[in-house]
Amino acid sequence: MPVAKRLFVVEEHKNPSTDYFIAPYLRELGVSPVYCAFSQVPPPEQLQGAGVIFVRYVPANWSALVERCRDRIASVYFFMDDDLFDWRAFAAMPLRYQMKILRLSWSRRKWLASVGAQLLVSTPYLQQKYADWQPRLLAPRPPLETQAPPLTLFYHGSASHTADFHWLRPVVEKVLARNTRLVFEVIGNASVKRLFKQLPRVHVLHPMPWQSYRALLRRPGRAIGLAPLVDTPFNRARSQTKFFDITAAGAVGIYAQGPVYGGTVQHDKNGLLLPMDQAAWVEGILRLAEDGDLRERLLRGARETLRASACVSGAQ
Structure with a gap:
């Protein structure tokens, strides 16, 4: 040719x-x-x-x-x-x-x-x-990989998190554009798939039973978990269980400031605790994506928090 x-x-x-x-x-x-x-x-x-x-x-x-x-x-x-x-x-x-x-x-x-x-x-x-x-x-050849392995950013919300999905969408768009190493994993139905359809490197998983989800979390590969909470009457009654899920996945979390996560997450010690400001979340995600040592330190802190919580629970 x-x-x-x-x-x-x-x-x-x-x-x-x-x-x-x-x-x-x-x-x-x-x-x-x-x-x-x-x-x-x-x-x-x-x-x-x-x-x-x-x-x-x-x-x-x-x-x-x-x-x-x-x-x-x-x-x-x-x-x-x-x-x-x-x-x-x-x-x-x-x-x-x-x-x-x-x-x-x-x-x-x-x-x-x-x-x-x-x-x-x-x-x-x-x-x-x-x-x-x-x-x-033409013979097939493996693609030439010039980038470091991808980092998985994830949000595992349910159908009750509609407001949070919509709040996150522009955040995810900006971080995927600024850091091409990031991929985004989300659990959701057809409406969630449509919401994120135009973004690159997005993986939409079907909702699944609790036991299947527990098994999913044990599979390695996730780096940064997201736990936003738009101020709605329903969200005000949430608990901090997303902290358990994100840490069980071997990831570091970014959590919404406020009473739900404020009693568990200490900013820059076992996660990032940020106001519900989209620009702040963009910068927080990019900071974690670019600093592997920080992710490791925060994950150690999160695991120590889980161990302490388990000890307190066992003593009661």
Whole structure:
């Protein structure tokens, strides 16, 4: 594959097809491409001498751009790692997925041929099936990990925490934007999933029975737990059990100032005790995310608090 002086990779969003096939292949060629979501269309002058790779799908705005600028584009490629050109191969898939493939892949076959697109495929099966396209076979490679392992930030609220979910949403948006190492884990129903849908690196877990949740907490990997409390009549009757859950998960907590957590959490000793100010929570989360020694110290303090609480309970 000749290397154009500039290469655009068009993808719906970040996806395994690009990470396992396209990015490693281009890295081996020494190419640093420009990755574009469907809505990101460059000005025509940037396509002079450029190459364009469509990953699985060809959106209408990009096909129109390529048609207008085909004489200045050096090369066009289409990559597929499923059989997207034969409707029989995906006829048993869910209807919505079928329609997506039909609209953005299957219906683009003739158009791709008309603009002289070269086919890139993921398996010998596809290479043989579409041999008339003279496709190039790309081998999968593990993604190149350039960042430190992720840190899991979590909020495990129930359906009764609706106000807290909404209060946290802008906080989570800001910290995910400022620290790309952070991922956010939340337990919630469909409305919670919709609330956080547009944010990157969010994992929404289904609500679960208590015993399942206890087992979940014992699985390692969580770093920072959140326990906000919007001032509502229902929240005023809460207890400090989130402190027990967060500490049991091996995480450090950020807790709302006030009578619920104020009797258990000592700020900067066994957690962070913060006012219900979103900017303060953003800075608190980022401080914990960036300081592993602080997290370890606060977790030791939280575990000592739990041990002391258990001893007092046992003595009574």
